[in-house]
Amino acid sequence: MPVQAAEMVIINARLPLTDGGGLFKLTIRDGKWRAVEPQAGPIGSEEHQPIAALGAGGLNAAGRIDLQGRVLLPGFVDVHMHLDKAYSLSRVRNRSGTLLEAIENYRSVIGEFSKETIRDRIVKAALRAASFGSAALRSHLDVPVHLGRGIAMRTIEAALEAKEKVSGVVDIQFFPMYYYDPGAERELTEFAFETLRMGVDGVGGAPHLTLDPAGGIDWAFRMATAFGRPIDLHIDESDDPNVKTIDVYCDYVIRNGYAGKATAGHLCSLSAMEHGEAERLMAKMAAAGVAAVTLPAVNLYLQGRGDRGNVRRGVTRVRELAAAGVPVAAASDNIQDPFHPFGRGDMVQIGLMTAYAAHLAREEDIAAVLRMLTHIPAEIAGLADYGISPGNPARFVVLDALSAEELFQELPATRWVYNKSRWTFASELSMRCTDPATARLAALS
Ligand SMILES: [Zn+2]
Known part of the structure; x- marks a missing residue:
């Protein structure tokens, strides 16, 4: 040295x-x-x-x-990634290009991935992101407990080992995506408690994809508050304007005093919604203290697949959320996996995509985009002494x-x-x- x-x-x-x-x-x-x-x-x-x-x-x-x-x-803060799935595209394809096929196909082979395979993918993706200038990362983790506790725990162990391996280069936070199933709540709660004790950083999930979204949000807050951890959910990653779990999420954030500790990723249906209703929800998010993360690369790829003519693009209302007072970050989401075949963990690329997707290219907008890659996600991630x-x-x-x-x-x-x-x-x-x-x-x- x-x-x-x-x-x-x-x-x-x-x-x-x-x-x-x-x-x-x-x-x-x-x-x-x-x-x-x-x-x-x-x-x-x-x-x-x-x-x-x-x-x-x-x-x-x-x-x-x-x-x-x-x-x-x-240093950039990439506050919404899926490091465990990164670079799995050669093993897991997605013929329809839809979110549901991506989830199903990944689930169909997750049991075949060894802990070492998952760990090495996380290390590779984290080091690449660091090489492009990211100083801190937050990754969600796929933990399908219903496929077997051992399979879900393998990803957690891989993640914690990877975090240790790259600790001299970049920091990572992990948020497992607990899939709530009212019929298997006890098993899921036990798993969540164990993983939170093992050192994962917060509670993740995707309530709009479960049978009981409101029950899932309630459960997620019980887990987060029991450990005093932040919560970061995939919210309304759907083209359907009637999907509005953000409404319930905001109620729980207010009720639990979780302002500044609650994040909503995606918010695609917000962009498909009638304007008056979207405004009501954005004002509610601002009042509740919920932060938003836009994932333009993946949403441009996955959303609006069924549309003909006027195709919905899935990217949330970035400028309007910011104008309403909601902190908005932009992040990578998936990298070279069935959810998104491209990407490399480079926040400059994500910044450019955000600028296009959200019409942010005036001189003052450029600084706003840079803040979405740096100071705002740092605040969402609770990074002390950033800047x-x-x-x-x-x-x-x-x-x-x-x-x-x-x-x-x-x-x-x-x-x-x-x-x-x-x-x-x-x-x-x-x-x-x-x-x-x-x-x-x-x-x-
Ligand atoms: Zn995601």
């Missing part, structure tokens, strides 16, 4: 989310931001080495780095773009990633970090 500089000074860093987005001089000591100072203009300095000239080996030893005007963002401010841990990504707009115009492949008190990935290596067996080699050690 190269000797690491105790103090690092970065000049000519562009911070698009800080004070007008100018150039900054940044000081990091012992892995924490020490000073964040606006510059009057570009600084010329011979003692600072241009970042692009520093090879992977030189980064961690360098104490003075010149970004030459490149964009630096706090580029003195005293906070330094976790950031430098992108090869000279402005926030250029980020989405050029989609720079080049990233330099800093987290956990060191540079963890460098540009020429980031694209190669795809194989869990060699992933550690790609990470800067």
Whole structure:
């Protein structure tokens, strides 16, 4: 391991989310931001080495780095992923391209996946996401207890092992998707209690897909409140405007004092709904303190399949939710699995897709999109000390773009990633970090 500089000074860093987005001089000591100072203009300095000239080996030893005007963002927070299923597409196909076939096909083979297979998929997907600049991830987990407790527990164990394996590079939160079945409640409750004791971070689920959605929401809150954990449910991932479990969810959030600890992912039916009803629900979400997560890649792929002519696109009302006062994050959801054949855990890609799907491309919208990938999901994930401010841990990504707009115009492949008190990935290596067996080699050690 190269000797690491105790103090690092970065000049000519562009911070698009800080004070007008100018150039900054940044000081990091012992892995924490020490000073964040606006510059009057570009600084010329011979003692600072241009970042692009520093090879992977030189980064961690360098104490003075010149970004030459490149964009630096706090590490992305991808707050809704399915790491356990990532890269399963070659084993699990989806001929109809619908959500229901994806669920059925994955369930039909989940028993054949060993713990090691699932663990390696999580590690691979997490390291790839980290290489693109994500500092923290939240993943839902498929735990079909009705197919066998052992099968469900295998995914939990794989996840906790994977979390440990990548802990030096990226943080992961896990939210198992408990499928509520009133006929098997005792078994499910026992399983949920055990997994929450084992260290999963919160309660997940998809009540609109179960036989008793209201009962499932009630059960999920009983689990979450028993352990004082946050709750993050897949809500109304449906084209049907009459699917409105969000209404019941908000009631439970209010009743249990869960403002700021409750998240609703997807909200597709909200976009299909008549406007007045959607407005009522969005105002209710804002009042209840429910955060929203839009998953544009997967919803554009899965939703609206049955429509002819005016095809519903499934992406929720991003701008209107934000205008109503609901915190809205954007996230990856599925990566190269039967739910979504594309994707790579790259939040720049998700940001671009959100900009298109939600008509967010004015100058001020670009900063709003960047906040949906950084500060808002960090708040949803309850990350303390997030952001580029003195005293906070330094976790950031430098992108090869000279402005926030250029980020989405050029989609720079080049990233330099800093987290956990060191540079963890460098540009020429980031694209190669795809194989869990060699992933550690790609990470800067
Ligand atoms: Zn999901």
